[in-house]
Amino acid sequence: MGKDLKGKELGTGLSQRKDKKYSARYVAKSGKRIEKYFNTLPEARNWLADAKYEDSHSTTGITSTVTVETWFNYWYDNIIVDLSPNTRRNYKERYNINIKPVIGNMCMSDVKPMHCKKVLNDMLDTYAGSTIRQTYIAMGTMFRSAVMNDVISKHPMDGVRYTKPVRSASDHRVLSIEEQQKFLEVAKSSHNYYQYALILETGLRTGEIIGLTWDCIDWDKHTLTVNKTLEFRHKQHIWRAGPPKTSTSYRTIPLTKRAYELLLELKERRKTQKLSEELSQTLTFTDRKTGQSSSLTLSDLVFINFRTGMPAKNSSYDTHLYKLCEVAKIPPFCMHTLRHTYATRAIECGMQPKILQKLLGHSSIQTTMDTYVHVTDTSMAKAIQLFEVNNSQFSN
Numbered sequence: 001m002g003k004d005l006k007g008k009e010l011g012t013g014l015s016q017r018k019d020k021k022y023s024a025r026y027v028a029k030s031g032k033r034i035e036k037y038f039n040t041l042p043e044a045r046n047w048l049a050d051a052k053y054e055d056s057h058s059t060t061g062i063t064s065t066v067t068v069e070t071w072f073n074y075w076y077d078n079i080i081v082d083l084s085p086n087t088r089r090n091y092k093e094r095y096n097i098n099i100k101p102v103i104g105n106m107c108m109s110d111v112k113p114m115h116c117k118k119v120l121n122d123m124l125d126t127y128a129g130s131t132i133r134q135t136y137i138a139m140g141t142m143f144r145s146a147v148m149n150d151v152i153s154k155h156p157m158d159g160v161r162y163t164k165p166v167r168s169a170s171d172h173r174v175l176s177i178e179e180q181q182k183f184l185e186v187a188k189s190s191h192n193y194y195q196y197a198l199i200l201e202t203g204l205r206t207g208e209i210i211g212l213t214w215d216c217i218d219w220d221k222h223t224l225t226v227n228k229t230l231e232f233r234h235k236q237h238i239w240r241a242g243p244p245k246t247s248t249s250y251r252t253i254p255l256t257k258r259a260y261e262l263l264l265e266l267k268e269r270r271k272t273q274k275l276s277e278e279l280s281q282t283l284t285f286t287d288r289k290t291g292q293s294s295s296l297t298l299s300d301l302v303f304i305n306f307r308t309g310m311p312a313k314n315s316s317y318d319t320h321l322y323k324l325c326e327v328a329k330i331p332p333f334c335m336h337t338l339r340h341t342y343a344t345r346a347i348e349c350g351m352q353p354k355i356l357q358k359l360l361g362h363s364s365i366q367t368t369m370d371t372y373v374h375v376t377d378t379s380m381a382k383a384i385q386l387f388e389v390n391n392s393q394f395s396n
Helices: 041-057 069-081 085-103 113-121 127-149 176-187 193-202 206-208 257-272 314-328 336-346 351-361 365-372 377-395
Strands: 009-011 014-015 022-027 032-036 223-226 229-233 238-242 251-255 282-286 294-295
Touching: 009 014, 014 041, 022 041, 032 041, 069 085, 069 127, 069 282, 085 113, 085 127, 113 127, 176 193, 176 314, 176 336, 193 206, 193 336, 206 229, 206 314, 229 314, 238 282, 251 351, 314 336, 336 351, 351 365
Parallel strands: none
Antiparallel strands: 014 022, 022 032, 223 251, 229 238, 282 294
16 A cells, blocks of 8 residues: 555556656556556556556457557557568668657657657758658558557647658659660660660559569460569569569569560570579468468569679669660669559650559559659640640630
8 A cells, every 4th residue: 555745545557756747557467567646546446547547458468558569569560560571671671760869768648749749850961851751651550550550539630740751743754755775776775675675565563574484474365464573682682573563563463565566575585594593482372352372482583683683682683774774874673663663654645643543553543643654845835735736625
């Protein structure tokens, strides 16, 4: 039994400190001692009753009294396991580097908007707007899940916004028709030409190109199926297979005549290509759609590095692209620019946005239009010409 400063008994788990604040404490099912301080005795009693009830009725041991660190680890290990490896990695990096130092040791129930805002404010001087946005999303998603699972009653980021500008969709690099022609002409002498040309014909992501296997090509139906990805993890120095980015990224794409020809040429070249003994390894991953284990054998890959006989690493593509741009005398761009360019060319050719959404594997039409479709000078000129022709009949 605890007592107040006058010696009056307050009850089990309650006491008054010398600074006149009231302490409420109990030992959770996990064995951890939980303690909080309040200005009034009723506040302390109410919190203690609620916390003990919540702890005794929780099946996971996760309550509002646990720290942000404890909740993040539970959320990461048990709730978001079905997200893509890249998304989970980004969440973990942003938590460990930016969120944890500020609020990691705080009780979930104690986190307020001002604490979340401090996480973002501390990043203003040293981080790009896009990284601050990633942190905002990671923190918001983590706390939203806590609300949904009744760990906390209110989202602590309500009203919190980030202010540093994020690069707009219009800032993303897209090749003009002239640049695309110059690039492809120079790239023909490159051993990576087929990868670059195929993305411009299909809009595949880099990981989807790297993870493409021959069994995904239907030669009779002239289609290509996307059902896995592959990437090289430099820190662990390993290849990692995984499912497509989202459930809507699983898709079957009708091949253009040029795409079909590229794949046929690749199949013929494979007969004389160097193949590493390491290609015999088989990588396993969990299929997002079925929840079952799937596998990828490296020897089945469509694209193999001509020097090493192994798959080409993600980062090596961008390095090679910069060199080709220098030869072609066009501004440098990264691998993802080819996907942006594919989407923009498709819209310029009159493709319906909903069809393009399916081809790109987007769950939202807004993502397709706002992020991947760009208005070029050529398309604007054509639009004005079309307007001029159609409008002239009403002007005379």
